[in-house]
Amino acid sequence: MKIIACIKQVPDSEAKIKAENGQINTGDAPLVINPFDEYAVEGALQQREAVSGSTVTALCIGPESAKEALKHALAMGADDAILVSDPALNDLDTVGAARVLAAAIQKVGGVDMVVFGRQTLDNGSGLTSAQTARALGWSLLGLAGQIKVDTLSESKGEERSVSVERVIEEGRQSVKANLPAVISVVQSIGEPRYPSFMGIRKASKAEIPVWSLSDLGIAAPDAIITRSELMNPPARDTSVEIISGESAAEIADKLADKLIAEKVL
Amino acid sequence: MKIFVYIDHFKGEAQATSWEALGLAKSFGATTALVFGSSVDDVAKAALEYGADDVLVADDPALLDFRAETYASTLSAIASSRTPDLILFPTTTRTREFAAMSAVDLNTNVITDATAVEVNGDSIVVTRPIYEGKLFEKVTASAKPQLITLRGRAFPKPEKTAGKTGTITKVEAKTDALTTVEGYSVADVGVSLNDAGVIVSGGRGVSNNPSLQPPAGLDDKQAEIWRAHQGFKLVGELASTLGGAVGASRAAVDGGYIPYSNQVGQTGKVVAPDLYIACGISGAIQHLAGIRSAKMVVAINKDPDAPIFKVARYGVVGDLFQIVPALTEAFKKKLGK
DSSP states (O other), rough: EEEEEEEEEEETTTTOOOOTTTEEETTOOOOEEEHOOOHHHHHHHHHHHHHHEEEEEEEEESOOOGGHHHHHHHHHHHSSSEEEOOOOGGEEEGHHHHHHHHHHHHHSSSEEEEEESOOOSSOOOOOOHHHHHHTTEEEEEEEEEEEEEHHHHHHTOOOOEEEEEEEEETEEEEEEEEEEEEEEOOOOGGGOOOOOHHHHHHHHHHHOOOOHHHHTTTOOOOOSSEEEEEEEEOOOOOOEEEEESSSSSHHHHHHHHHHHTOOOO | OOOEOOOOETTEEOOOOHHHHHHHHHHSSSSEEEEESSSOHHHHHHHHHHHHHHHEEEGGGGSSSOOOOHHHHHHHHHHHOOOSSEEEEEOOOOHHHHHHHHHHHTTOOEEEEEEEEEEETTTTEEEEGGGTTTTEEEEEEEEEEEEEEEEETTSOOOOOOTTTTOOOOOOOOOOOOSEEEEEEEEEEOOSSSTSSEEEEOOOOGGOTTTTOOTTTTTTTTHHHHHHHHHHHHHHHHHHHHHTTEEEEEEEHTTTTTGGGGGGBBBSBOOOSSSSEEEEEEEOHHHHHHHHTSSSSSEEEESSOGGGGGGGGGGGEEOOOHHHHHHHHHHHHTTTTT
């Protein structure tokens, strides 16, 4: 199976992020692989292990510096990596990203499975996996907590199918589709493996190809959604009132009275 | 302006934010509700009672199970022929997927997790959180229809007018499917974190009850999880006394104490309850990002320097294993439960 894991580079989740003069200030926070996408890489690697002869390619849209996120995926065990980078891609929205990713996936060719994380830490809209599936005309198996590729049908010359357990609000839903398919994964897929020493060495030496829009043969998609204003969240009334007392019962009694009076129940 | 509101439901049970979306839409003008599924008359009728002027129903056995591709195609066909300016959705796992796909069909895009929507003539400006609530942005879509998913509990729920009727029109379901739904295991999730007015959450601290003696034969990790389960029982009792949901910090989920679906915070769910009670949660920045929209935070923690106290309105520095059950008892008495 030819598997692609789509990743993005984002500021570390520990970052203190502020709006300053209409710009996003991430302080000195390092840029890292989007934490949700580590699960995508993990899910892709699990499938490589499940189906012999499979490969995993990490794919990312971003500036030259996003190669570091791809190197993380390589260090985790991905076989190779591709960066799509073009100055015309600075203002992508999710549909635009999906069209660019779909073009890159077509250019790779013969891809059976594309794995995404549930969402990114920055924009957080969680739309790109579904939109990439639609742009490709492939099925989407979203929010998978478990992936199982049917390995039997191949010998019978049938199309290979994949089943996932979707983690939805109401519980789990099992869904099946033929490959090729786009899958987004949630944390239940399993903790992302740590980069191995050998993996880190391999990644540090890797030559990552960079594809421009002209390599993909497409024009820059217009951004449909544009930002007009950036705001810090309203400051919270931070004065904490510590409830104390002689016993747990007394403290609980006081606290319960306060909360009932606040009408938050 | 022509406004549609998609009513999301699971097996006929409408998702509460659908009604909040109807209420918002009605403040802009006449509103048509969209209901997809199989035998969904009751959902359509409820949409009228919650304020929809009329309802378009795609009712087909092939739409019984949600599948992103069939729902997207059905929506795209309706939007192409009836040309709404605005389609509102509640933000759910389903709407994110099929609205996303439909946006590709319609050459538009989706604005997710809206916390405010301003309409000035033809222009619609949406406020939404980014960086998981560390910042907010105002955005605008340049294409029609504008597709907007609303964050739960960000908009008031309208009153229901029992017996209010209106026109229910059948529309064509698009049933070309790429996926097959093989079954469900529906969890007894109780109150969902997204809809909860009250959330009681546990952190790493719930596994630290020194007075508990785990059963013999458990290794250290099993004993820790056993202790944590006892701790989460106390958290759960307080939550159910208050009619609320149970949440957890990432530390508790990573520790194997409770499923991921309960996780609140930057890599879990972003929640907006009226009251958030954090038990044994220190308050890592990722967790705080997830509870920024909570109206009031109460912190119970042994460590007076825990960062959670910086966002709390009320705090108790003490042993959660004593305070939480005492609080459950106090509320039972005072709320007459």
